[in-house]
Each structure stands twice: as C-alpha cells, then as structure tokens.
Amino acid sequence: MPLLVEVRSFLRNLFSSRRVDGDLDREIHSHLEMLIDENIRAGMPPKEAQRAARIELGGSEQVKEQVREARIGNWLHSVLSDCRYGIRQLRKNPGFAAAAVVTLAVAIGANAVVFSALNALILRPLNVPQAQSLYATERTSDMWSYESYPNYLDLRDRNRSFDGLAAYTISQAGLDTGENPSRAWVVEVSGNYFDVLGIQPYLGRFFHGSDEHGPNSAPYIVLTYAYWHSHFQDDRGVVGRTVQLNKHPFTVVGVAPPEFHGTLLIFSPDLFVPIVDQEQVDGENLLNDRRDRWVMSAMGHLKAGVTPAQAIADLNSIGSYLKKSYPKDEDQMTFSLARPSLVSDITGRPVRAFLAGLMLLAGLILLAACANLGSLFAARAADRSREVALRLALGASRLRILRQLFTEAMLISLIGGAAGLWGSVVLLHWLSAWRPFPQFPMNVPVNPDANVYGVALLLALASGFLSGAVPVRQVLSTDPYEIVKSGSISRGRRVTVRDLLLAVQIAICAVLVTSSMVAVRGLARSLHSHFGFEPRNAMLVDTALNMAGYGVDRVPTMQRRMIDAMETIPGVTSVGLVSIPPLHMGWNSSKVFTDETTDLRPSNAAAEAIMYNISPEYFHAAGTALLAGRDFTWHDDKNAPRIAVVNWEFASRIFGSTTDTMGRYYKMPNGTRIQVVGIVEDGKYTANLTEDPQPAMFLPILQSPSNETYLVVRSNRDPQQIAAAMRSKLRDLDAGLPSFIQTWNEEMNGALFASRMATASLGILGVMGAMLSITGIFGMAAYSVTKRLKELGIRMALGAQRKEVLQAALGRAFKLLALGSAAGLLLGIVATRVLAFIVYQATPRDPLVLTGVVVVMALLGLLATWIPAQRALSIDPAMLLREE
Amino acid sequence: MQAEQTTILQGTLDMLILKSLVAGEMHGLGVSRRIEQLTGGTFSVKPGSLFPALHRMEEEGWISAFWGDSENNRRAKYYRLTKAGRKQLEVETRRWGRISWAIAQALEA
Numbered sequence: 005m006p007l008l009v010e011v012r013s014f015l016r017n018l019f020s021s022r023r024v025d026g027d028l029d030r031e032i033h034s035h036l037e038m039l040i041d042e043n044i045r046a047g048m049p050p051k052e053a054q055r056a057a058r059i060e061l062g063g064s065e066q067v068k069e070q071v072r073e074a075r076i077g078n079w080l081h082s083v084l085s086d087c088r089y090g091i092r093q094l095r096k097n098p099g100f101a102a103a104a105v106v107t108l109a110v111a112i113g114a115n116a117v118v119f120s121a122l123n124a125l126i127l128r129p130l131n132v133p134q135a136q137s138l139y140a141t142e143r144t145s146d147m148w149s150y151e152s153y154p155n156y157l158d159l160r161d162r163n164r165s166f167d168g169l170a171a172y173t174i175s176q177a178g179l180d181t182g183e184n185p186s187r188a189w190v191v192e193v194s195g196n197y198f199d200v201l202g203i204q205p206y207l208g209r210f211f212h213g214s215d216e217h218g219p220n221s222a223p224y225i226v227l228t229y230a231y232w233h234s235h236f237q238d239d240r241g242v243v244g245r246t247v248q249l250n251k252h253p254f255t256v257v258g259v260a261p262p263e264f265h266g267t268l269l270i271f272s273p274d275l276f277v278p279i280v281d282q283e284q285v286d287g288e289n290l291l292n293d294r295r296d297r298w299v300m301s302a303m304g305h306l307k308a309g310v311t312p313a314q315a316i317a318d319l320n321s322i323g324s325y326l327k328k329s330y331p332k333d334e335d336q337m338t339f340s341l342a343r344p345s346l347v348s349d350i351t352g353r354p355v356r357a358f359l360a361g362l363m364l365l366a367g368l369i370l371l372a373a374c375a376n377l378g379s380l381f382a383a384r385a386a387d388r389s390r391e392v393a394l395r396l397a398l399g400a401s402r403l404r405i406l407r408q409l410f411t412e413a414m415l416i417s418l419i420g421g422a423a424g425l426w427g428s429v430v431l432l433h434w435l436s437a438w439r440p441f442p443q444f445p446m447n448v449p450v451n452p453d454a455n456v457y458g459v460a461l462l463l464a465l466a467s468g469f470l471s472g473a474v475p476v477r478q479v480l481s482t483d484p485y486e487i488v489k490s491g492s493i494s495r496g497r498r499v500t501v502r503d504l505l506l507a508v509q510i511a512i513c514a515v516l517v518t519s520s521m522v523a524v525r526g527l528a529r530s531l532h533s534h535f536g537f538e539p540r541n542a543m544l545v546d547t548a549l550n551m552a553g554y555g556v557d558r559v560p561t562m563q564r565r566m567i568d569a570m571e572t573i574p575g576v577t578s579v580g581l582v583s584i585p586p587l588h589m590g591w592n593s594s595k596v597f598t599d600e601t602t603d604l605r606p607s608n609a610a611a612e613a614i615m616y617n618i619s620p621e622y623f624h625a626a627g628t629a630l631l632a633g634r635d636f637t638w639h640d641d642k643n644a645p646r647i648a649v650v651n652w653e654f655a656s657r658i659f660g661s662t663t664d665t666m667g668r669y670y671k672m673p674n675g676t677r678i679q680v681v682g683i684v685e686d687g688k689y690t691a692n693l694t695e696d697p698q699p700a701m702f703l704p705i706l707q708s709p710s711n712e713t714y715l716v717v718r719s720n721r722d723p724q725q726i727a728a729a730m731r732s733k734l735r736d737l738d739a740g741l742p743s744f745i746q747t748w749n750e751e752m753n754g755a756l757f758a759s760r761m762a763t764a765s766l767g768i769l770g771v772m773g774a775m776l777s778i779t780g781i782f783g784m785a786a787y788s789v790t791k792r793l794k795e796l797g798i799r800m801a802l803g804a805q806r807k808e809v810l811q812a813a814l815g816r817a818f819k820l821l822a823l824g825s826a827a828g829l830l831l832g833i834v835a836t837r838v839l840a841f842i843v844y845q846a847t848p849r850d851p852l853v854l855t856g857v858v859v860v861m862a863l864l865g866l867l868a869t870w871i872p873a874q875r876a877l878s879i880d881p882a883m884l885l886r887e888e
Numbered sequence: 889m890q891a892e893q894t895t896i897l898q899g900t901l902d903m904l905i906l907k908s909l910v911a912g913e914m915h916g917l918g919v920s921r922r923i924e925q926l927t928g929g930t931f932s933v934k935p936g937s938l939f940p941a942l943h944r945m946e947e948e949g950w951i952s953a954f955w956g957d958s959e960n961n962r963r964a965k966y967y968r969l970t971k972a973g974r975k976q977l978e979v980e981t982r983r984w985g986r987i988s989w990a991i992a993q994a995l996e997a
Binding site: 066 | 916939940947958962963972
C-alpha cells in the first residue's frame with residue numbers, strides 16, 4: 005500500500021531523522037568512492053580521479069540538502085528548525101523579545117476581552133433550543149417590546165406565524181419558606197412559557213397553559229437551579245412543598261435546568277410563577293388593563309416556513325384589528341421582530357453600538373501594536389542586514405530568509421497571543437462573577453468559548469503576519485555584495501515605511517487618548533451635574549409592602565406610620581416618600597392631555613409624562629427646588645380636589661408657557677381633570693444621564709396610591725448610624741417587612757453604571773494606547789540615534805551645539821509625533837461622536853480635552869525620547885571615532 | 889563533456905529510473921550509468937537530481953532500498969522495483985506515449 009509506505013516514511017523522517025541522515029551520508033560517500041573507483045579503472049591517476057569524481061558529484065552537502073528537501077514532511081522539519089533558530093535569536097535578545105511579547109499580549113488580551121463581551125451579549129444565541137427562530141415582538145413606534153396583558157393575549161391567539169407566543173415580566177416578591185421572609189426576583193411567565201421555549205424540567209414538572217384559569221388560579225412556583233441550590237441545599241424533596249409568596253400559599257412544582265436563567269440575558273432570577281397570579285405577586289391586578297404595558301416581552305418561535313417579514317405583516321394586521329376594536333385605548337400599532345435577549349432594541353442598540361465602538365478601538369490598539377512590532381522587526385532586520393547578506397551570499401534563497409523572519413514574528417505573536425488570552429480568561433472569570441448591583445442578580449456569561457479562542461488565535465496569526473511583513477521589502481532589496489563591502493546600508497530615501505508606520509501608530513494612539521479623555525471628562529461632568537435632586541446626605545429605603553401582605557387598603561396608613569417613625573430619628577431633617585425614585589432602573593409614565601381635549605385616544609395625547617406618587621415633604625427630602633406654587637399636605641387626600649405638581653418641561657410642553665400655569669388643568673387618560681398647584685425644576689428621571697428634558701408630574705400619594713414605596717431620609721449624620729436606626733425603627737413597625745437601605749448615591753450607581761463602564765474601558769484603552777506610543781517612539785528614537793552615532797560624533801567633533809545634536813538626532817521623531825498627533829486628534833474628534841450615545845455630555849470640542857490631548861502627546865514624546873536624547877548628548881566623539 | 893547531453897525533461901526522470909531498474913536491483917551510480925546507456929548517452933543524470941528522485945520514489949513506495957556489496961566489494965545502497973513501481977512505470981509509459989505522439993503530431997502539422 006503506497007499510502008502506508010508514505011506514512012511510514014513520514015514518521016521515520018520525523019522521529020529518526022538522525023538515522024535517516026546517517027544513511028544518506030553513507031550513501032553519498034559510497035557513491036563518491038565508486039565514482040573514484042570508476043575513474044581509476046579508466047586509467048586516471050588517483051588525485052585526478054578524486055577531483056573528477058568530486059566535480060561530477062557537485063558538492064556532497066548540496067546533494068544532501070536537495071535530498072532532504074525532496075523528503076516527505078520536509079516542511080515540518082524546516083519549520084521546526086526555523087523555530088529553533090528563532091527561539092535562539094529571541095533568547096539572544098531578551099529585551100526585544102519581552103517588549104514584543106508584552107505589547108502583543110496586552111493588545112490581543114484587550115481584543116479577547118472586548119470580543120468575549122460582544123460574543124456573550126450579541127453574537128451568542130440564547131441558551132434555548134432552536135434559538136435562531138426565536139423572536140420577540142416589538143413596537144416600531146418606540147422600539148420597546150412591552151405590551152399590555154390583553155394585547156398579549158390577542159397577539160397570542162390571533163397570530164398565524166408563531167408556534168405559540170409566550171410572555172414574561174420581571175418582579176420582586178417576598179418568599180417565606182418557613183424561616184425569615186426574603187426578597188426574591190420573580191419572573192412572571194405565561195403558562196405556555198416553558199413549552200414555547202422547549203425547556204425540560206430538571207426536577208418535578210413545569211406549569212402549562214392548561215393550568216391557567218383566570219386571576220390567581222395557578223399557585224405554582226418553578227425554582228431556578230441556582231436558587232434551589234443556594235436556598236434549598238439541593239433538596240429533592242422540595243417538589244410538592246408549599247411556601248408563602250407575599251403571604252399567599254404557593255406550591256413548588258419543579259426546578260429548571262442549571263443552564264436556564266430565563267430569556268433576559270444578564271438577569272439571573274430566583275423563581276418563575278404564572279403571570280395570571282400577578283395580583284398576588286405585584287399587589288395589583290393589571291390583567292384586564294389594555295393600556296398599561298407592563299408585560300416585558302412576548303416571544304415565540306416562528307413556524308417552519310414563515311419568514312420574519314410575513315410574521316411582521318401578520319402582527320401588523322392584528323395591530324390594525326386592535327386599533328379598530330379598541331379605538332380609545334390603541335393607536336396605530338406596527339410591529340417588528342427583535343432578538344429577545346436584551347429586552348428590546350432600545351436597550352440593545354446602545355449596548356451594541358458601544359460594544360462595536362469598543363471593538364473598533366481594541367482593533368486599533370492591535371493595529372498600533374502591529375505597527376509597533378513591525379517597525380521593531382524592520383529595525384532588527386536592518387541591524388541584521390550583514391547576517392542576511394552573508395546568508396544570501398552563501399546561497400540561501402530570499403524566500404528561505406523571509407520564512408525565517410516570518411517564523412520569528414509568528415513565534416512572538418503566538419506567545420504574546422497565548423499570554424494575552426490567559427490574562428483575558430482570568431479577567432473574564434472575574435467579570436463573570438462580578439455583581440455591580442447588590443440588589444439585582446446579574447448573570448454575565450462572558451466566559452470565553454471556542455469563538456473567543458478562535459478569534460484570539462486568528463488575531464495572533466494576523467498580527468504575526470502583519471508585523472512580519474513590514475521588513476519584507478527590505479530583505480528582498482538586500483544586495484549582499486554592497487552590504488558585505490560597505491558594512492551598512494546607506495539609504496537615500498527620505499521617508500521610510502518605518503516613518504509612515506510610526507506616524508500611523510501615533511495617530512491611532514492619539515485617537516485612543518482623545519476618546520478616553522472625552523469619556524473621563526464626561527464622567528466627571530455627569531457626577532457633578534444637576535439631577536434635579538440632591539443625592540448627597542440622603543438615604544433611600546426600599547420597602548416592599550406588597551411582599552409583607554399589605555393590601556391596597558392598609559398601604560397608606562403603613563406608609564404614613566413609616567414616615568412618622570423615620571422623622572423621630574435624631575439628626576433626620578426631612579422624610580419623604582416616592583413610588584420610584586428618579587434615575588432608578590424603572591419608572592412609571594402616563595400619557596397626558598390638555599384640558600380642552602375631549603377625544604382621549606392615545607394619538608391625541610399632549611405628552612408622555614413620567615409619573616411620581618409622592619408624600620408631602622418629598623421635595624424637601626429629595627432636595628428638589630419648588631419654583632412656584634405649593635407643596636402637598638396630608639390634606640390632599642381622596643376627598644380633596646385632584647392636584648399635581650409638574651416640572652418646568654411639563655408646564656412649557658402642555659401649557660405652552662411657564663408663567664400662568666398655576667391653577668390650570670390637564671387630563672389623565674381616564675378623563676380625570678388635574679389642577680396644577682406647583683412647579684418644580686427639571687431633573688433627570690429615566691436611568692440615563694444623557695436624556696433630554698422630560699415632562700414629569702408629581703401626584704399626592706393619598707390621591708394616587710402606590711404600593712411601591714421608597715422612603716427618602718435626609719439627615720446630617722453618618723449614613724451607617726442612620727441606617728442602623730432606620731432598620732430598628734422599621735423592625736418595630738413590622739418585623740416581617742422586607743426592606744433595603746442604602747445611600748442615594750449607592751442607589752444611583754445603577755444609573756451611572758453605563759457611563760462608568762464606558763469611562764473605565766475607554767480609560768484602559770487610552771492608557772494602552774499611550775503605552776504603545778511610548779514604546780513605538782522610543783524604539784524609533786533609540787534606533788535612529790544608534791544608526792547615526794558616528795555622524796553625530798563627527799558633528800560634535802566639528803563643534804555642534806547640544807541643541808543642534810538633538811535636532812539632528814530626534815528632529816524626525818518629533819516631526820512624526822506632531823504629525824501623528826494632529827491626525828489622531830482630528831480622527832478622535834470624529835470618533836467621539838459615537839461616544840455621545842453613552843457618555844454624558846461627551847463632546848470633544850472641549851478646550852480642556854483638546855489641550856489635554858496635546859499636552860499628553862507631548863509628554864509621551866518627551867518621555868519616550870528622553871533616554872535616546874541622553875545617549876545622543878553623552879556621545880564622546882573622540883572615543884567613538886577611535887573605535888570605528 | 890558531451891555536447892549532445894540534454895537535461896532530463898521534467899517528469900521523465902522518474903520513468904527513466906523505473907525503467908532502468910526493470911533489469912534488476914542497482915545502486916545509484918548504476919542507475920545513472922544505466923540511463924546514459926539506455927538513452928545512448930543523450931541523458932546524463934547528475935547526483936543532485938538522482939538522489940532526491942530516488943529518495944522521493946522510495947518514500948512513495950515505487951522502489952525499495954537495502955544495503956549490499958558492490959562489484960568492487962564496497963558497501964552500497966541498492967534500489968529495487970516494487971509492485972507499485974511496476975504499475976507506476978506502466979502508467980508513466982502510457983502517458984509518455986501519448987505526449988510524444990501529440991508533440992510529434994504538432995511538429996508535423
């Protein structure tokens with residue numbers, strides 16, 4: 005079998021190469037002997053015979069080399085020997101090797117981390133069967149996927165495109181398993197949820213669509229694996245047990261599989277309950293309210309053969325049916341489809357834009373690193389021109405020499421890539437376990453998978469190739485004769501590839517420095533900007549009355565008692581209550597109408613206003629300035645006329661002016677007329693510091709009750725002490741009431757999270773860019789000083805001043821630095837437009853940023869050229885000229 | 889030496905080596921001399937082409953190698969045709985026949 009023979013030969017060549025070579029040696033030797041014998045027989049004298057034989061053989065080493073090249077597996081052999089040679093070269097030059105490896109490790113590591121995030125949040129499909137056909141519905145008008153429950157039911161029952169449509173929403177509830185009641189994160193899901201997603205229980209059973217028989221009809225709980233593991237210690241007997249959810253008995257029917265965390269990507273809930281139990285879980289029943297869009301998302305698998313476009317057309321026809329059937333509730337409704345993992349496009353898009361931008365910057369870092377390495381390689385190739393020339397003269401092919409150089413570049417980049425990947429894996433493990441919000445269970449699945457490893461390998465190979473390709477032309481144009489004769493290359497060209505590379509690299513680094521400075525400035529501004537309230541010296545208590553079993557009738561008295569209790573704590577200056585604090589992760593809003601509007605269909609609304617239910621004194625406690633009119637009192641209750649305090653934006657948007665607003669009326673969607681009694685300053689409301697001014701209205705808690713209760717406690721004392729006092733007061737009122745106390749600043753970390761993350765990542769990238777430009781400029785400057793040592797020595801001997809020497813040695817480096825920085829600054833200004841999505845008031849046209857970038861780049865240049873400059877100045881011309 | 893000698897056409901070297909081994913096992917120098925003899929001195933194979941070809945063909949399994957004693961009692965590496973080698977020779981002969989016929993046609997036209 006020829007194939008077997010070939011495999012045998014391959015293995016023999018690979019593993020017993022010494023024996024194979026010895027065999028070849030003897031064969032060639034015997035061949036030569038036989039040739040001599042032949043010549044002697046032909047009558048030549050022995051010396052002549054030997055000479056003729058050697059001529060006919062034509063150089064035994066060359067013949068042997070030719071045989072070796074013909075062998076199977078020769079490429080592997082020569083690659084291995086190239087590698088050995090490369091490693092020897094690198095060990096001879098440990099400084100160069102270390103600098104190159106570290107540069108690449110940092111660049112590839114940064115790319116691996118950013119790509120992992122991109123992979124986890126965007127590229128990787130949800131961990132459910134057939135994720136590629138799973139879509140969530142989304143309104144095109146606002147790009148939210150929220151729906152009201154009746155609308156969801158219509159979408160579910162009337163569509164012909166989905167294999168079932170499931171819905172879910174997120175909530176919190178108090179879970180009492182017989183010990184202390186604790187707060188649990190609950191996913192309220194439609195009965196068909198698990199069946200639509202195709203998830204099988206790990207233990208027990210799931211509930212199904214057939215379990216739903218109207219409100220509060222399905223008291224079943226499915227635990228997530230993680231919660232079962234941490235709170236029930238993997239007790240298999242938990243199935244069938246009855247627990248109290250908000251003081252209502254529920255039966256645990258099953259446990260979800262370990263890898264299933266629901267369909268919201270970064271959220272890790274504790275348990276699942278049927279959405280029909282909403283009243284028991286949330287404390288209010290919105291199952292019949294067509295206007296309140298509280299169901300987070302409806303989603304399902306498209307039927308086989310149905311395209312997304314057909315499904316959208318189908319949904320739109322249901323939309324027009326709903327508009328026709330419920331003209332008072334519904335506007336023109338059009339739909340689009342979205343991937344269900346990031347709630348909806350309105351949150352998904354900035355995340356995607358940011359990650360894409362970050363990936364771009366990380367790519368630039370890698371490119372800068374490659375340019376850096378490339379110029380290092382080019383400098384080395386120039387230094388080694390004598391060696392290259394010698395090898396060429398001895399008959400090595402240029403291809404062979406290039407391959408050697410590429411092997412070295414690849415070696416460095418693979419080692420660097422491996423180091424970078426290792427670093428990023430460590431970082432990512434740490435990130436996966438990171439819980440930025442103590443209250444919100446995050447599940448950030450950024451652990452690297454095969455994609456990440458593949459990308460890192462590809463990047464390493466590509467950067468090896470890119471940086472190895474830089475000196476190719478130099479090698480190809482090497483003229484061995486000239487070099488061996490004259491000792492070094494004298495180039496006439498003014499601008500070399502190396503110069504260009506350095507300029508490009510400096511430009512890239514300037515982009516990175518610019519964007520990180522813009523981000524840092526933005527963050528600094530956002531921290532000192534005006535929120536419309538004063539988070540300093542205020543504590544926030546999140547109480548969950550519904551979880552402690554307070555019904556609608558008992559909530560107001562309990563709220564009043566809590567406020568009174570807080571006010572008795574020494575050091576507390578004011579206490580207020582708000583349904584959901586501004587800049588929180590969630591908020592309520594409602595359409596509002598001018599008083600003249602009679603047809604209250606949604607399209608006639610004057611505005612969508614953020615809605616807060618507050619107690620008297622809230623504005624005091626929150627530090628919100630009342631611009632005109634009056635605050636609420638405890639007399640503004642159900643029996644008093646309906647009133648509101650609105651913000652500046654609301655007044656100017658609804659009434660067209662802010663001067664004669666007081667005492668005027670506007671309408672709520674249900675037709676209630678509300679009189680404005682006060683105006684407060686504008687603020688930031690939704691969890692987004694970059695928002696435009698939004699209309700907001702504040703309603704008295706006694707007229708618009710809310711069971712969502714946050715107490716704002718302003719004091720002049722230490723937060724720790726106050727918190728302890730508050731905790732004990734709350735325990736006195738009701739020991740079974742779950743509550744969470746933190747400072748308002750801590751609570752706001754959620755709102756500032758995005759811009760903080762952006763700043764942190766951009767800051768890190770900026771530092772990396774700065775590091776790269778230092779090494780790049782340093783390499784270039786040091787190299788040019790070394791190359792021109794002799795010339796500089798002569799200049800000094802002829803009486804050149806220090807300034808002139810420096811100019812000769814480093815003039816070019818500085819010129820490149822200035823050029824590159826200018827280009828980078830311009831590019832950075834363009835690039836930071838993208839940042840404006842995320843970073844608060846990110847504007848590059850900020851004089852501080854502009855001068856900052858210039859100063860930083862100049863400092864970097866000084867730092868990087870300091871050592872080479874010192875070296876140039878310390879040249880002793882006499883010594884130098886004597887040595888040469 | 890001989891002005892008539894031509895470098896071996898690409899691809900024909902293998903065929904000539906196989907053909908020369910049909911007569912029996914032979915060492916490298918023997919193969920070289922045999923080819924000169926077979927082609928009436930038109931082709932001479934230099935060691936720089938001969939040995940790489942021999943080693944490659946051995947790796948492909950067309951010939952096998954062993955050490956033996958030469959006519960002058962020197963140790964020499966001998967090559968022998970294998971079954972696969974015989975088959976290969978047939979293939980190459982047929983291919984060569986087609987090529988030479990085609991070239992002859994082309995030149996006559």
